[in-house]
Amino acid sequence: MRYARVIVGMNHPQTDRVFDYKVPDAFQEVAKVGVRVIVPFGRRNTKTEGYILSLAEESEIASEKLKELLEILDDGIPIFTPQMLHLAQWMKEHYFCTLNQCLQAIMPTGIKTKSIWQVLLDETADVSDCKGGELAVLEALKEMGGSGALSELEKLLGSGSNHAIQQLQKKNIIFLKQKMIRSEYKMEQCYYSFNDQSSLLEDTMKKAETDKRLLGQKKLLYLLKEKGEVTLEEIKNSGISESPLKTLLKKGILLERRVQKKRAVFSLEDYEKTTPFYPTAEQRAAIEEIEHQINLEKGKPILLHGVTGSGKTEIYMQSIAKILDMGKQAVVLVPEISLTPQMMERFISRFGQAVSITHSRLSAGERLDQWKKARDGEISVMIGPRSALFMPFSDLGMIIIDEVHDNSYISDITPKYDAREAAKILAEDTGAVLLMGSATPDLVSYHKARKGEYLLLELKERTGGGTLPRMHIVDMCKELEEGNRSSFSRILQQEIAINLEKGQQTMLFLNRRGFATFVSCRSCGHVMRCPECGISYTYHAKEDALMCHYCGKTVESPRNCPVCGSKYIRYFGTGTQKIEEEVRRLFPRANVLRMDLDTTMGKNSHNQILEAFRKGQADILVGTQMIAKGHDFPNVTLVGIMAADTSLNTGSFYASENTFQLITQAGGRAGRADDRGRVYIQTYQPKHYCITHAAEQDYKGFYEEEVLLREMMGYPPFGAFCSVVISGEDEIETVKAANALGEILQVENREKGFFIMGPVPAMLFKFRGEYRQRILIQGPEEDALVGFVGRCVEKGQQNVGKGIHFQLTRNPLNIV
Ligand code: ADP
Ligand code: ZN
Ligand code: ZN
Helix, strand or coil: CCEEEEEECCCCHHHCCCEEEECCHHHCCCCCCCCEEEEEECCCCEEEEEEEEEEECCCCCCHHHCCECCEECHHHCCCCCHHHHHHHHHHHHHCCCCHHHHHHHHCCCCCCCEEEEEEEECCCCCCCCCCHHHHHHHHHHHHCCCEEEHHHHHHHHCCCHHHHHHHHHHCCCEEEEEEEECCCCCCEEEEEEECCCCCCHHHHHHHHHHCHHHHHHHHHHHHHHHHCEEEHHHHHHCCCCHHHHHHHHHCCCEEEEEEECCCCCCCHHHCCCCCCCCCCHHHHHHHHHHHHHHHCCCCCCEEEEECCCCCHHHHHHHHHHHHHHCCCEEEEECCHHHCCHHHHHHHHHHHHHHEEECCCCCCHHHHHHHHHHHHCCCCCEEEECHHHHHCCCCCEEEEEEECCCCHHHECCCCCCCEHHHHHHHHHHHHCCEEEEEECCCCHHHHHHHHHCCCEEEEECCCCCCCCCCEEEEEEHHHHHHCCCCCCCCHHHHHHHHHHHHHCCEEEEECCCCCCCCCEEECCCCCECECCCCCCECEEECCCCEEECCCCCCEEECCCCCCCCCCCCEEECCCCHHHHHHHHHHHCCCCCEEEECCHHHCCCCHHHHHHHHHHCCCCCEEEECHHHHCCCCCCCEEEEEECCCHHHHCCCCCCHHHHHHHHHHHHHHCCCECCECCEEEEEECCCCCHHHHHHHCCCHHHHHHHHHHHHHHHCCCCCCEEEEEEEEECCHHHHHHHHHHHHHHHHHHCCCCCCEEEEEEEEEEEEECCEEEEEEEEEECCHHHHHHHHHHHHHHHHHCCCCCCEEEEEECCCCCC
16 A cells, blocks of 8 residues: 655645545556645545645554545646755745645646535425524525535634534534535647547438438538548538537547647747847856856856846847757746836747746736646746746756846745745756846845855946946935925926927836835935934824834934924825826926826736837836836936935835835936937935945945945844734734734843844734734844744744734845
């Protein structure tokens, strides 16, 4: 007897362990590691989806106590490769979640089998000796029309109804029936042909020839005679209805063959094949280094730092070509927002059918089919957002992460994995080369490259020799001093007017991120900051107070600037809408488009707005950082960064890094081959090192200053944070649980020396009906910190009431 160790697809921490099942004889061949199965689970033997993690010859549990596997799904083709199972295990340990949650993130979405228990009432049964709880169940069931979902019944009557339901079942008054919901998004093509084995074939043919009423049959038979095998579509196109087809199938004269078809996400005819560019000297050097890493037994991750337009994408493509030559496959991760038609075109034109693309604008079925193509070896390159990392390729040779600094690589839902960290693990496991590229690498990655942990490759020139735009810093304090109260400096107004006159386009950026409103002085530019953490305070309107989101320190909102005494204290939080209104007022004849979260709720509206602007349907585009990425705008010659300060003061230690990235990207939008672009950076802090270095496009200069600050404060990469959000519907219970956890942390920390900040009310103090408290813990070494916090939370969880949740996040992007 063999045993399968199965993890069930349920989301309770209590069920997040392996359960042993017997493998019935019929499944001996197909019950493999990584296969999706249906198992009976729990007291009711609910049919539940599970995944085989391993197989064993023995079990610690007596054989007669074990249940058997019920079903093998996907025709026994594993849904997880061994590497993916390993990755899931790593993610579980790293991101505070269940193994099942990790497996669900790795699996294609929407295919999970669900089952529902239905309760049916026998209306004719004798209910005379039913009492209390049983009567309540009967009443509720009648109300539901005689049948309903068990879960709904339990919700209605509470879990105390369990016993009554059992009793009613015993008395044969109610029955439980299980319903399985399977959604596999299969697309099938049916083919029809003659059944040569059928003895009726000749007869039918003769009859159809002569009987006029059988004209449909005759046509169909002739079509088959001519073509051999036809699809349903072809039958319909020949003007034949379905009824002769059905008749002949029923009689066994025709055969039906069903073939699963995988949907295509592009049609190759729309693309012209391109050949690789002859690489520039810089590109050649980089390609050679990458090739060297490919040939090494165990290469290093590579960081490709190259200014925008330096030909990084071309390097990716030439490196991929090498991987394909070796018979291996490659994954290319890009931020979803950069997956533009132009970007896809470059890869499709180069690699044709060998490439496919996945993204959220595709249907679940389309995405599943791309996943299957990877699994079945029909494609060798997959391009997509962070989840494309989980493609089940058989021999992965390279993982490319473009725009590696982008925050979209961190999942915002559980498991909150960082695709860059996961990619590193997967690369080690598969022997694939990890190639990361950016014009503005995140500080942590760049630091690793400088330390030699990554191989650093640099591209300093634009391939076309094009020049970067002229960057200007505009001091907004001075504007105010000279009487200009508008959001637009005088110089930017003049420049916009010039552009309108010349028929050239302008982009206006509002670098608003997150929710934070910060407070600064409009006269001297001073920003109110926490003296302990160096992080800007966030304004809380309800209490009219300033709060540091790291340590929780709260101070009164100042009436006057503590530095210069001015009364021009400003609460920043201007939205794109206000800027749009002001542009319309200043330039009533200009055609203005706005793009932000409000205008891009639709599935494809983001691309539509950008396409409209690209085609010249508007003079000015106002937007957030969304508009900085991906698209190429040939007619934009002027970029205005409305208030660089809004991103410089988000109340997070990532603020400077993000601002540098934003200014660089925004600047990259300006300019054409024949016209050097202009960029105006409006700020109240014109001397801030982030602004000055960004204006000079000096990444290294910025890095040198920022890294000193990080080291001084113990911020990443010199330390790590871990946040715990404690939430619950009951405010008092939530605060109690938070305080209890705070105490555990303090006690456990006695000889450890971590910094514990909080508990404090979270920034989103009440969110989706739950109260939230937050504790932030800081320590010099990430893994030790995370282990410590994990253990404390486990302790804290033991004594809290139901409905209190703990959510842990490492190095959170926003402290909310
Ligand atoms: P990046 O990804 O670094 O921003 P791209 O790969 O998009 O840069 O390259 C910028 C432009 O230069 C693209 O239009 C690309 O087709 C072109 N290009 C890249 N490499 C070469 C080359 N070796 N010779 C000529 N043009 C090139
Ligand atoms: Zn001031
Ligand atoms: Zn603080």
